[in-house]
Every structure is written in C-alpha cells, then in structure tokens.
Amino acid sequence: MQRIIKNGQVIDETWHLLAKDATLDGVPNCDDIIVPLALWRDHAHALKARDGGLGVWLDSDEEIEEIADQLEYFQVIALNFPAFTDGRHSSTAYLLRQRYGYKGEVRAIGDVLRDQLFALKRCGFDAFALRADKDPYDAIKAFEDYSEVYQASSDQPLPLFRRRTA
Template sequence: MQRIIKNNTVFNENWHLLPKGASFDSISSCDNLIVPLAMWCEYANTLKARYGSLGVWLDADEEAEVISCDVEQFQVIALNFPVFTDGRNYSNARLLRDRYAFKGELRAIGDILRDQLFYLHRCGFDAFALRADKDPYEALKSFKDFSVMYQSATYEPLPLFRRR
C-alpha cells in the first residue's frame, strides 16, 4: 500500500487511482475513486450518481479550466507530474486554488521528489504521493527547508515587503 503525505503527516493511501485507458467497468468496487480527466468528461453524470467519494486527475498537458465549473464535485484533484522537470501543473494548482476556489485535497502524483514539496505546497498542494523509492518520513523535513519566503503564495497572498 502506498503512503502519502497529507497536511504534514504520513498516511496510508485510501483512494484508488484509475490509470488512463482504464475500463469504466472497473469502478464498481471502489469507494474512493480518482478518475482520469477523459473518463470524467465522458461519464460525468454516471460518476456523480455513484456511491463513494470522487476525485479526478489531470496530466501535465491537461488544463484546469476544463474542470473549473465542476470543482465542487471532487473531494480530491490530483495533478500528475510525469517527470520531475515538468512544472506545468504548478500553474494548474494555483489556478484551482486561487481562481476556481477549490477547497478539497489537491494532490501531487507522479515523479514527486523531496526537493519539490516545499514549492508544491506554496502553490496550493496539501497532499503528495511520492515516488515509490522515496521515504515519506524523510521528505517531511523539506517543509522546514526555508524559514522566510519573499514571494506571495496561495496560502500567503502578500509578499514579504507587504507583510512588514
């Protein structure tokens, strides 16, 4: 079972993440389900009517605007980082939190490393599914790497010079 970091604590994963291309028939036995964006677009009405919690995940080349009217339907929105050097979902996270007012769990999935967690958190992520070869307890230390932040962030909208 995979472990995730959520709100600075390590938890055992309790959501089932469907991969791209998964069959719609495979969702019947899952209570907490995170579906790919394409499945949400095709089966939104059926997914809304099913029993259980619902989430959606977007790949790096998919835009948050596609689900902007539906954010209240999801308990979790997961943003996939196919490689750690692909930063496109940092922007999607800011859009989901700041423009579309998503209040649920915003989770980073994919090629997530310890060095990214501090910056992902500043963009609005509150849950992180690290790569399987990384220790989540060691990664928790990354949230204390910096004590002062000059720039604004999702949870701190004022830059340092405005906070004085």
C-alpha cells in the first residue's frame, strides 16, 4: 500500500487514483476515487450519484477554471506534476486556496520529490503522493528545512515585516 504525506504526517493511502484512460466500468460505488478531468467531463452526473468519496485530478496542461464552479463536489483535488521541473500546478494550488476558497484536500501527485514539499505547502498543497521510489518518512523532514519565511503565501498571508510590526 502506498503511503502519502497529509497534513504533516505519513498515512496509508485510502483513495484510488484512476488512470487517465479509465472508465467507470468495475469501479465500486462506495470506494473513494480520484478521477481524471476527462472522466469527470464525460460522467459528472453518474459520479455525483456515487456513495463513495470523489476527487478529480488535473494534468499540468489542464486549467482549474474549467471546474471552478464545481469545486463543492470534490473532497480531493489532485494536481499532477509530470516532471520535477514542471511547476505549473503550484499556481493552480494557490488559486484554489486564495481565489476560489477551496477548503478540501489539495494533493500533489506525479513526479513529486522532497525538494519541492516546503514550497508546495506554501502554495496551498496539504497532501503529497511522492514518486514511488521515494521514502515519505525521509521527505517529511523537508517541512523542517526553514524556520521562518519572508514572503506572504497561502500558508502565511502576512510577510515577515508585517508580522514583526504586529
């Protein structure tokens, strides 16, 4: 079983991430699933009627604006990083938290490495499914790499100079 980092702890994964080419055939009604955006587009009505938890995942070339008015249906929004160097979804997580006020889980999936975790958390991610060959117990130490941050972000809305004068 895969382990993920969620809210600063390593936990067992309970959600089923469906592949990009998945269909609804054979998917149990009560399982918690994270579906690709294309499957949501084609079967939103059937997915909303399920008993299990529902999440959606977006590839790096898919925009959150496409489902911004449907966020209440998703307990998890997973954002795929196809390569370590592709950081487009950092902005997506920030938009989810700041512009759209999304309170559910925002999960980083794909080529996610320890070096990204501290910055991704600042953008609004609260869960991380690391690359399969990486140890989540080692990666969780990334949150201790810095004791203070200067810039404002999703996890700290005030910059350091404002916090110091308050």
